[in-house]
Amino acid sequence: MALTYHQTKLVKNTIPVLREHGERISTIFYRTMLTEHPELNDYFNGVNLKNGRQPRALTAVILNFAANINNISELIPKFERMCNKHCSLGIKPEHYDVVGKYLIQAFGEVLGPAMTPEVLAAWTKAYWVLAKMLIGREQQLYKDFEAWSAWRPFKIDRVVQETDDVHSFYLVPQDGRRLPKYQPGQYVSVQIQVPGGYLQSRQYSLSDAWSEKHYRISVKRDEGSQYSNSVSKSYQNPGIVSNILINYMKVGSVLSISHPAGEFFLDTANDSNVPLVLISAGIGITPMISITNTVLLTQPGRQISFIHGSRRTIPFEEHIAQLRRKNANFHSKVFKSHPSDGDRPGSSYDYDCRLDLAKLSDLDLFLHNSGAEYYICGPEQFMVDSSAYLVSRGVHRSRIKIELFTTGELAAKQG
Ligand SMILES: Cc1cc2nc3c(=O)[nH]c(=O)nc-3n(C[C@H](O)[C@H](O)[C@H](O)COP(=O)(O)OP(=O)(O)OC[C@H]3O[C@@H](n4cnc5c(N)ncnc54)[C@H](O)[C@@H]3O)c2cc1C
Ligand code: HEM
Structure with a gap:
């Protein structure tokens, strides 16, 4: 009442x-x-x-x-x-x-x-x-x-090390039944028993297009906060779940997985063909790979501008380079802020600095297209700055979607 x-x-x-x-x-x-x-x-x-x-x-x-x-x-x-x-x-x-x-x-x-x-x-x-x-x-x-409203056991079928600190897990349901579709951009929760503690759950974006046989998540090791003295560097409070997954979960291990969920996604029921601008930093790349792979399968002509920045190594670097070679409608701009010795812009990445939208052309950002949709995922300040930049360039806020890899709202206000 x-x-x-x-x-x-x-x-x-x-x-x-x-x-x-x-x-x-x-x-x-x-x-x-x-x-x-x-x-x-x-x-x-x-x-x-x-x-x-x-x-x-x-x-x-x-x-x-x-x-x-x-x-x-x-x-x-x-x-x-x-x-x-x-x-x-x-x-x-x-x-x-x-x-x-x-x-x-x-x-x-x-x-x-x-x-x-x-x-x-x-x-x-x-x-x-x-x-x-x-x-x-x-x-x-x-x-x-439907029937899957609690935790469902999945077996790890394959683990692929994408970079030094990012591992992809291919998860197959133990009951062998077909997996429901999800919208690209959505996540699953993974529940882990912490030794000597409680159960803990974390969310991981599905990092590929839907398949009825397996789901894929890609997990970045959270090393914790770094502190260094004159002699060495160490880390405090390493992340609980990401380290358990990467250190202890192997092919054959069983994980409890939730049904896919989340409101940050590309709506595949909508057959709109407006260009997509996918902007990510670090491990924020995972939902963007899922959106990209889905669109290239289901709407092969749709324009995608894939903009990504990482420090030294880019997860899915070879995959992105291949998509660029094979799909005329897939455009990518990749930034590395700390390239390794010998790494040069040109082959698999474009800029050796932090991701900065101002360095890109209006065409890269589809600023001339009043319908283009923007998806952003990465550290909080990066998302605040990126959406403020887009708004300052005339993009209406309703065309920008952001995904926060933690709980609650953005700490800083979007511009
Ligand atoms: C919708 C969504 C999608 C996501 N998708 C992905 C994805 O695709 N891939 C991915 O890798 N991650 C993703 N994440 C993040 C993921 O859910 C976890 O947050 C991440 O793996 C870290 O979890 P953890 O248990 O390892 O770290 P936690 O144990 O949760 O620790 C998190 C941070 O807190 C710090 N911390 C812990 N205790 C203290 C303390 N006492 N003092 C100071 N600092 C402390 C740790 O150092 C660490 O940096 C997603 C999150 C959300 C919400
Ligand atoms: C009116 C009641 C409630 C409100 C307003 C509320 C609000 C919220 C909000 C704002 C979040 C963060 C979502 C995000 O940004 O990811 C959240 C997450 C969560 N809520 Fe609730 N909630 C309510 C009821 C409950 C109840 C009944 C439970 C169960 C005990 C619960 C358990 C949780 C848990 C476990 C999370 C995830 C926490 C995390 O990942 O850090 N909530 N809730």
Whole structure:
């Protein structure tokens, strides 16, 4: 049931204080919830909880929702990302009772006596308006997933080392049944038992066109943060899941994989033929390879401008070079910021500097085409800068899609 006018006012009146204490709310909420429901640790990314990204993302969505409760239609498209993420992690309607209970308790602790029974009732209602919208959308997504709404065991059929630190895993379902189609750009979640710890899940973009027999993901080793002294370089906090996958998962190992999900994709049901400009940095290349391979198979004449930057080695370098040779409609511009000795622009890459869209021509970016679509994936600041550049050159924001390889929203505002 909708909130009354009076309840809406009660909720809105408390938002400034709740916003001011957002970090405290997140800390109290997750601490109490996970102490009393330790089984939920199996769902959450422990690193994003520790660094506060996940708590901040959830609290921000709820406060933003409440602030705009009279005008929620504008917010609905923003729910796609979290609903897809929830479904790829197996979040169920009953989980919403638990989250609601501890979140509103945390609001109560921060508001103190201002959390009167009336305010409490109003917030509970507001939470459930949002929760029901999310549950509804998630049930639709789960319906599309059909029989596969939980973790499905896949055997690693092949591992290909693409570069020093990127490995592709070819995954075959253990049940031998045909794999559902996905939209290029989507990801799967991979769930791993961390030795001596909880289950941990991470998302990996599918890095090839759909095949009914196997899925492919390409994982970059996260070495952690580098620190160096006068004698040596070392790394702190190496990434948990990527290192387990690369170090320990071999041909024949079994992984738990979610149904493909995600709202960053090229819609293959739409037969539009507008040019695609795919801009990626580092491991952000994975969804772009999937989009490219799909389009070259299904829309062979469609123009693609593939723009990529990496440090020293380019994942799928030979594949990109081959596509360039064989397809007149596939154009690529590749940047290497730290080429190896002897590497020279010209053969497999074009520029020896960081990816900079300003170095490219209007033709490379299809700036003359008012329908061209832009897909960007890479580090946060890179995506912010790249979309700001495109907007400054007259590309409407609605034609730019970005994919963040972490949780929550871009930390910096897009230009
Ligand atoms: C939609 C989506 C698609 C993705 N697609 C891909 C893909 O195709 N390929 C790919 O390789 N990755 C992809 N990712 C990223 C992937 O999901 C993982 O985030 C990545 O593999 C790192 O996971 P990890 O468990 O190895 O690292 P984590 O253990 O999650 O650590 C992440 C980072 O946090 C740092 N950290 C951890 N603890 C601390 C601490 N206490 N203090 C300071 N720093 C700390 C680590 O050093 C590390 O750099 C994608 C992510 C998303 C959301
Ligand atoms: C109204 C309720 C909820 C809101 C507003 C909400 C909001 C969010 C947001 C904004 C994200 C980040 C999405 C992204 O950018 O990738 C997220 C992810 C997530 N949510 Fe929710 N959520 C809600 C309910 C739940 C429930 C009930 C659970 C289950 C216990 C849950 C578990 C998770 C998990 C595990 C993630 C992924 C975390 C990560 O990868 O770091 N959420 N949620």
